[in-house]
Amino acid sequence: MTIDERGLLQLWLPHQPEPVASYPAGVGSVGGLACTVVEQRPVAVLSSGGRVGLVDLLTGLPADDTTTDFTQDALHVAVSPPNTSTRSIIAVQDLSTEGRVNILDLNPAPTGDGPTAGSDGRSGSKAPVYLDADIVTVAGRQVIAVIGDDATLRLHDVSDGRQSGPPLTAPP
Protein backbone atom coordinates (compact mmCIF):
# COMPACT_ATOMS: atom_id res chain seq x y z
CA MET A 1 0.00 0.00 0.00
CA THR A 2 1.38 3.40 -0.96
CA ILE A 3 0.18 6.97 -0.94
CA ASP A 4 1.69 9.76 -2.98
CA GLU A 5 1.93 13.46 -2.40
CA ARG A 6 -1.35 14.02 -4.23
CA GLY A 7 -3.14 11.77 -1.74
CA LEU A 8 -3.62 8.90 -4.22
CA LEU A 9 -3.80 5.67 -2.21
CA GLN A 10 -2.76 2.59 -4.20
CA LEU A 11 -2.80 -1.12 -3.41
CA TRP A 12 -0.18 -3.46 -4.84
CA LEU A 13 0.57 -7.13 -4.89
CA PRO A 14 4.23 -7.87 -4.15
CA HIS A 15 5.03 -9.40 -7.53
CA GLN A 16 2.70 -7.41 -9.76
CA PRO A 17 3.99 -4.27 -11.48
CA GLU A 18 0.63 -2.45 -11.65
CA PRO A 19 -1.55 -1.38 -8.71
CA VAL A 20 -4.64 -3.47 -8.09
CA ALA A 21 -6.63 -0.49 -6.83
CA SER A 22 -6.26 3.30 -6.72
CA TYR A 23 -8.29 5.53 -4.45
CA PRO A 24 -8.06 9.31 -4.01
CA ALA A 25 -7.80 9.68 -0.25
CA GLY A 26 -8.75 13.33 -0.36
CA VAL A 27 -5.79 14.48 1.71
CA GLY A 28 -2.43 15.97 0.97
CA SER A 29 0.80 15.98 2.90
CA VAL A 30 0.38 12.51 4.31
CA GLY A 31 2.78 11.87 7.17
CA GLY A 32 2.23 8.24 8.07
CA LEU A 33 0.52 5.21 6.59
CA ALA A 34 -0.37 1.84 8.10
CA CYS A 35 -3.04 -0.80 7.59
CA THR A 36 -5.13 -3.00 9.82
CA VAL A 37 -8.55 -4.66 10.05
CA VAL A 38 -11.52 -3.01 11.76
CA GLU A 39 -14.75 -4.96 12.11
CA GLN A 40 -13.46 -7.46 9.55
CA ARG A 41 -12.82 -4.79 6.94
CA PRO A 42 -9.28 -3.84 5.87
CA VAL A 43 -8.54 -0.16 6.40
CA ALA A 44 -5.70 2.21 5.67
CA VAL A 45 -4.72 4.48 8.53
CA LEU A 46 -3.08 7.72 7.45
CA SER A 47 -2.05 10.87 9.18
CA SER A 48 -2.37 14.28 7.64
CA GLY A 49 -1.64 17.35 9.70
CA GLY A 50 -2.87 16.66 13.21
CA ARG A 51 -5.62 14.30 12.06
CA VAL A 52 -5.69 10.56 11.55
CA GLY A 53 -8.09 9.17 8.99
CA LEU A 54 -9.23 5.68 8.07
CA VAL A 55 -9.99 4.61 4.49
CA ASP A 56 -11.95 1.43 3.77
CA LEU A 57 -9.73 -0.56 1.40
CA LEU A 58 -12.66 -2.49 -0.08
CA THR A 59 -14.46 0.64 -1.25
CA GLY A 60 -11.87 3.43 -1.11
CA LEU A 61 -14.28 5.53 0.94
CA PRO A 62 -13.39 7.38 4.16
CA ALA A 63 -14.27 5.13 7.08
CA ASP A 64 -13.46 7.24 10.10
CA ASP A 65 -11.56 10.27 11.25
CA THR A 66 -9.99 11.26 14.55
CA THR A 67 -7.67 13.90 15.88
CA THR A 68 -4.48 13.97 17.84
CA ASP A 69 -3.71 16.72 20.30
CA PHE A 70 -0.61 17.64 18.35
CA THR A 71 -0.09 21.24 17.35
CA GLN A 72 2.06 20.09 14.43
CA ASP A 73 1.88 17.22 11.96
CA ALA A 74 1.70 13.59 13.04
CA LEU A 75 4.62 12.23 11.08
CA HIS A 76 4.22 8.50 11.63
CA VAL A 77 1.42 6.11 12.45
CA ALA A 78 1.45 2.49 13.57
CA VAL A 79 -1.44 0.20 14.41
CA SER A 80 -2.03 -2.83 16.57
CA PRO A 81 -2.01 -6.10 14.62
CA PRO A 82 -5.46 -7.18 13.37
CA ASN A 83 -5.67 -10.25 15.61
CA THR A 84 -5.28 -8.44 18.91
CA SER A 85 -8.19 -7.65 21.20
CA THR A 86 -7.22 -4.00 21.60
CA ARG A 87 -6.97 -2.05 18.38
CA SER A 88 -5.14 1.20 18.64
CA ILE A 89 -3.37 3.70 16.46
CA ILE A 90 -0.07 5.10 17.58
CA ALA A 91 0.55 8.53 16.13
CA VAL A 92 4.04 9.91 16.49
CA GLN A 93 5.78 13.20 16.14
CA ASP A 94 9.51 13.27 15.83
CA LEU A 95 12.29 14.90 17.77
CA SER A 96 11.88 18.23 16.04
CA THR A 97 8.29 18.38 17.31
CA GLU A 98 8.97 17.32 20.89
CA GLY A 99 8.99 13.60 20.17
CA ARG A 100 5.43 13.08 21.36
CA VAL A 101 3.17 10.09 20.91
CA ASN A 102 -0.61 9.79 21.04
CA ILE A 103 -2.43 6.51 21.41
CA LEU A 104 -5.84 6.64 19.76
CA ASP A 105 -8.58 4.08 19.89
CA LEU A 106 -10.06 3.20 16.52
CA ASN A 107 -13.13 5.04 17.74
CA PRO A 108 -13.13 8.81 17.15
CA ALA A 109 -12.24 9.98 20.67
CA PRO A 110 -8.68 9.82 21.92
CA THR A 111 -8.46 7.34 24.78
CA GLY A 112 -5.01 7.77 26.19
CA ASP A 113 -2.20 10.19 26.44
CA GLY A 114 0.39 7.60 25.62
CA PRO A 115 4.07 7.99 26.17
CA THR A 116 4.21 11.73 25.90
CA ALA A 117 7.34 13.67 26.52
CA GLY A 118 6.58 16.71 28.62
CA SER A 119 3.88 15.02 30.69
CA ASP A 120 6.09 12.97 32.94
CA GLY A 121 4.48 14.47 36.02
CA ARG A 122 7.53 14.17 38.21
CA SER A 123 7.93 17.45 39.98
CA GLY A 124 11.25 19.12 39.58
CA SER A 125 12.48 16.84 36.82
CA LYS A 126 12.61 17.53 33.15
CA ALA A 127 10.68 14.93 31.19
CA PRO A 128 12.79 13.03 28.68
CA VAL A 129 12.52 13.42 24.95
CA TYR A 130 11.67 10.06 23.44
CA LEU A 131 14.10 9.10 20.71
CA ASP A 132 12.99 5.69 19.50
CA ALA A 133 10.32 3.08 20.17
CA ASP A 134 9.44 -0.51 19.41
CA ILE A 135 6.51 -2.80 20.18
CA VAL A 136 7.07 -5.96 22.19
CA THR A 137 5.01 -8.43 24.21
CA VAL A 138 5.71 -8.42 27.96
CA ALA A 139 3.81 -10.85 30.20
CA GLY A 140 1.30 -11.46 27.44
CA ARG A 141 0.53 -7.77 26.92
CA GLN A 142 1.56 -5.66 23.99
CA VAL A 143 3.56 -2.67 25.13
CA ILE A 144 5.39 0.18 23.51
CA ALA A 145 8.96 0.35 24.71
CA VAL A 146 10.38 3.84 24.38
CA ILE A 147 13.86 5.09 25.09
CA GLY A 148 14.45 8.63 26.20
CA ASP A 149 17.37 10.97 26.07
CA ASP A 150 17.87 10.28 29.80
CA ALA A 151 18.87 6.66 28.88
CA THR A 152 15.78 5.16 30.51
CA LEU A 153 13.28 2.77 28.95
CA ARG A 154 9.60 3.09 29.69
CA LEU A 155 6.87 0.62 28.87
CA HIS A 156 3.41 1.83 27.95
CA ASP A 157 0.42 -0.43 27.48
CA VAL A 158 -0.81 -0.26 23.91
CA SER A 159 -4.45 -0.42 24.98
CA ASP A 160 -4.58 2.71 27.11
CA GLY A 161 -1.16 4.33 27.02
CA ARG A 162 -0.58 3.94 30.76
CA GLN A 163 2.99 3.51 31.81
CA SER A 164 3.52 0.10 33.34
CA GLY A 165 6.08 -0.03 36.09
CA PRO A 166 8.87 2.37 36.86
CA PRO A 167 11.35 3.50 34.21
CA LEU A 168 14.02 0.93 33.48
CA THR A 169 17.60 2.03 33.41
CA ALA A 170 19.64 0.86 30.48
CA PRO A 171 23.02 -0.58 31.42
CA PRO A 172 25.82 1.98 31.24
Place this chain on the structure above:
Amino acid sequence: MRTPYGVRLRCLTLGNRPVGISATPGPFAALYLDDGSHLPPPDQGPQRAALAGLACDASGPTKIVVLSDQWGSMIAWDLQTMRMLGHRPSKKPGSNACLAVTALEGRTTILSASRKGKLRRWETNLTAHAAPIAAHNGPITAINTLDIDGRPTAVTVGADGLTGSWTCTLACAADQSCAILPWSTRY
Protein backbone atom coordinates in the same frame (compact mmCIF):
# COMPACT_ATOMS: atom_id res chain seq x y z
CA MET B 1 23.53 12.22 31.03
CA ARG B 2 21.41 13.18 28.10
CA THR B 3 22.16 11.42 24.85
CA PRO B 4 20.28 13.31 22.16
CA TYR B 5 21.90 11.87 19.06
CA GLY B 6 21.99 8.49 17.43
CA VAL B 7 19.94 6.49 19.93
CA ARG B 8 18.10 3.40 18.69
CA LEU B 9 15.89 0.85 20.42
CA ARG B 10 14.86 -2.57 19.15
CA CYS B 11 13.04 -5.30 21.01
CA LEU B 12 13.01 -9.06 20.60
CA THR B 13 12.18 -12.20 22.53
CA LEU B 14 15.13 -14.20 23.81
CA GLY B 15 14.38 -17.47 25.57
CA ASN B 16 10.72 -16.48 26.04
CA ARG B 17 11.73 -13.22 27.73
CA PRO B 18 11.31 -9.75 26.21
CA VAL B 19 14.57 -7.93 25.72
CA GLY B 20 15.20 -4.31 24.85
CA ILE B 21 18.39 -3.47 23.00
CA SER B 22 19.51 0.12 22.94
CA ALA B 23 22.46 1.53 21.10
CA THR B 24 24.16 4.84 21.26
CA PRO B 25 27.54 5.86 19.86
CA GLY B 26 28.95 3.44 22.47
CA PRO B 27 28.42 -0.34 22.47
CA PHE B 28 24.87 -1.66 22.70
CA ALA B 29 23.16 -2.41 26.00
CA ALA B 30 20.49 -5.03 26.65
CA LEU B 31 18.01 -5.51 29.46
CA TYR B 32 15.09 -7.79 30.19
CA LEU B 33 11.88 -5.82 29.94
CA ASP B 34 9.95 -8.05 32.35
CA ASP B 35 12.06 -7.28 35.41
CA GLY B 36 14.55 -4.64 34.30
CA SER B 37 17.59 -6.82 34.93
CA HIS B 38 20.57 -6.30 32.70
CA LEU B 39 22.14 -8.75 30.33
CA PRO B 40 25.93 -8.95 30.57
CA PRO B 41 27.76 -6.17 28.73
CA PRO B 42 29.08 -7.08 25.31
CA ASP B 43 32.69 -7.15 24.26
CA GLN B 44 33.71 -3.55 23.78
CA GLY B 45 34.90 -3.86 20.22
CA PRO B 46 36.67 -1.09 18.35
CA GLN B 47 35.82 2.58 18.64
CA ARG B 48 32.94 3.62 16.45
CA ALA B 49 31.66 6.86 15.04
CA ALA B 50 28.08 8.04 15.43
CA LEU B 51 25.47 5.31 15.24
CA ALA B 52 23.77 4.70 11.89
CA GLY B 53 21.98 1.33 11.98
CA LEU B 54 20.85 -1.23 14.54
CA ALA B 55 19.32 -4.63 13.85
CA CYS B 56 18.86 -7.73 15.94
CA ASP B 57 17.30 -11.14 15.59
CA ALA B 58 16.78 -14.15 17.81
CA SER B 59 14.76 -16.30 15.44
CA GLY B 60 17.69 -17.84 13.63
CA PRO B 61 20.44 -20.14 14.87
CA THR B 62 22.61 -17.18 15.89
CA LYS B 63 21.08 -14.67 18.26
CA ILE B 64 22.67 -11.54 16.94
CA VAL B 65 22.97 -7.78 17.34
CA VAL B 66 24.61 -5.76 14.58
CA LEU B 67 25.42 -2.06 14.53
CA SER B 68 26.77 0.25 11.89
CA ASP B 69 28.24 3.71 12.19
CA GLN B 70 28.15 6.70 9.93
CA TRP B 71 31.38 5.62 8.21
CA GLY B 72 29.83 2.30 7.26
CA SER B 73 31.77 0.20 9.76
CA MET B 74 29.80 -2.72 11.15
CA ILE B 75 30.14 -4.81 14.30
CA ALA B 76 28.17 -7.96 15.13
CA TRP B 77 27.79 -9.65 18.53
CA ASP B 78 26.38 -12.96 19.67
CA LEU B 79 23.55 -11.97 22.01
CA GLN B 80 23.87 -15.16 24.05
CA THR B 81 27.60 -15.03 24.72
CA MET B 82 28.06 -11.26 24.20
CA ARG B 83 31.20 -12.09 22.25
CA MET B 84 31.98 -10.07 19.16
CA LEU B 85 31.29 -12.12 16.05
CA GLY B 86 32.89 -9.80 13.58
CA HIS B 87 33.99 -6.30 12.70
CA ARG B 88 33.99 -4.77 9.23
CA PRO B 89 35.80 -1.43 9.16
CA SER B 90 34.84 1.08 6.53
CA LYS B 91 35.65 4.63 5.56
CA LYS B 92 32.78 5.02 3.12
CA PRO B 93 30.14 7.19 4.78
CA GLY B 94 26.66 5.72 4.54
CA SER B 95 27.84 2.46 3.00
CA ASN B 96 25.89 0.33 5.48
CA ALA B 97 23.46 2.90 6.77
CA CYS B 98 20.47 0.56 7.15
CA LEU B 99 20.60 -2.95 8.57
CA ALA B 100 18.31 -5.96 8.86
CA VAL B 101 18.82 -9.51 10.07
CA THR B 102 16.88 -12.54 8.94
CA ALA B 103 17.17 -16.32 8.87
CA LEU B 104 17.70 -17.69 5.37
CA GLU B 105 17.38 -21.44 4.99
CA GLY B 106 18.56 -21.94 8.54
CA ARG B 107 21.42 -19.43 8.35
CA THR B 108 21.37 -16.14 10.20
CA THR B 109 22.03 -13.51 7.58
CA ILE B 110 22.77 -9.80 7.78
CA LEU B 111 21.49 -7.46 5.09
CA SER B 112 22.89 -3.98 4.72
CA ALA B 113 21.76 -1.15 2.50
CA SER B 114 23.80 1.80 1.40
CA ARG B 115 23.29 5.38 0.43
CA LYS B 116 24.46 4.43 -3.06
CA GLY B 117 21.49 2.12 -3.48
CA LYS B 118 23.33 -1.17 -2.96
CA LEU B 119 21.95 -4.13 -1.01
CA ARG B 120 24.47 -6.58 0.43
CA ARG B 121 24.24 -9.89 2.27
CA TRP B 122 26.79 -10.67 4.95
CA GLU B 123 27.80 -13.67 6.98
CA THR B 124 27.43 -13.16 10.72
CA ASN B 125 31.19 -12.73 11.13
CA LEU B 126 31.13 -9.90 8.56
CA THR B 127 34.16 -11.30 6.79
CA ALA B 128 32.57 -11.62 3.39
CA HIS B 129 29.59 -10.43 1.50
CA ALA B 130 27.93 -11.54 -1.67
CA ALA B 131 28.03 -9.38 -4.78
CA PRO B 132 25.87 -6.34 -4.06
CA ILE B 133 22.54 -5.86 -5.72
CA ALA B 134 21.87 -2.49 -7.31
CA ALA B 135 18.54 -2.01 -5.59
CA HIS B 136 17.84 1.68 -6.02
CA ASN B 137 19.05 4.70 -7.91
CA GLY B 138 20.16 6.70 -4.91
CA PRO B 139 20.15 6.19 -1.17
CA ILE B 140 18.25 3.32 0.40
CA THR B 141 16.45 4.92 3.33
CA ALA B 142 14.98 1.86 5.07
CA ILE B 143 15.14 -1.93 4.97
CA ASN B 144 13.09 -4.58 6.71
CA THR B 145 12.42 -8.28 6.27
CA LEU B 146 9.27 -10.36 6.33
CA ASP B 147 7.89 -13.64 5.03
CA ILE B 148 5.73 -13.49 1.92
CA ASP B 149 4.05 -16.83 1.21
CA GLY B 150 6.67 -18.48 3.38
CA ARG B 151 9.59 -16.93 1.50
CA PRO B 152 11.98 -14.63 3.33
CA THR B 153 11.75 -11.27 1.62
CA ALA B 154 13.65 -8.06 2.09
CA VAL B 155 11.77 -4.83 1.49
CA THR B 156 13.71 -1.68 0.69
CA VAL B 157 12.63 1.91 0.31
CA GLY B 158 14.75 4.35 -1.63
CA ALA B 159 15.07 8.06 -2.10
CA ASP B 160 14.25 7.35 -5.77
CA GLY B 161 10.65 6.92 -4.63
CA LEU B 162 10.60 3.16 -5.26
CA THR B 163 9.85 0.29 -2.94
CA GLY B 164 11.64 -2.97 -3.70
CA SER B 165 10.91 -6.48 -2.52
CA TRP B 166 13.76 -8.95 -2.81
CA THR B 167 13.36 -12.67 -2.54
CA CYS B 168 16.07 -13.90 -0.24
CA THR B 169 16.91 -17.30 -1.66
CA LEU B 170 20.43 -18.52 -1.15
CA ALA B 171 22.45 -19.98 -3.96
CA CYS B 172 25.13 -21.90 -2.11
CA ALA B 173 28.29 -23.17 -3.72
CA ALA B 174 30.28 -26.18 -2.59
CA ASP B 175 32.44 -23.95 -0.41
CA GLN B 176 29.27 -22.81 1.41
CA SER B 177 29.57 -19.28 0.06
CA CYS B 178 26.10 -18.04 -0.73
CA ALA B 179 24.51 -15.24 -2.68
CA ILE B 180 21.05 -13.80 -2.69
CA LEU B 181 19.25 -14.52 -5.92
CA PRO B 182 18.23 -11.02 -6.92
CA TRP B 183 14.72 -11.76 -8.01
CA SER B 184 12.89 -8.57 -7.31
CA THR B 185 9.94 -6.36 -7.84
CA ARG B 186 10.15 -2.60 -7.66
CA TYR B 187 7.14 -0.36 -7.67
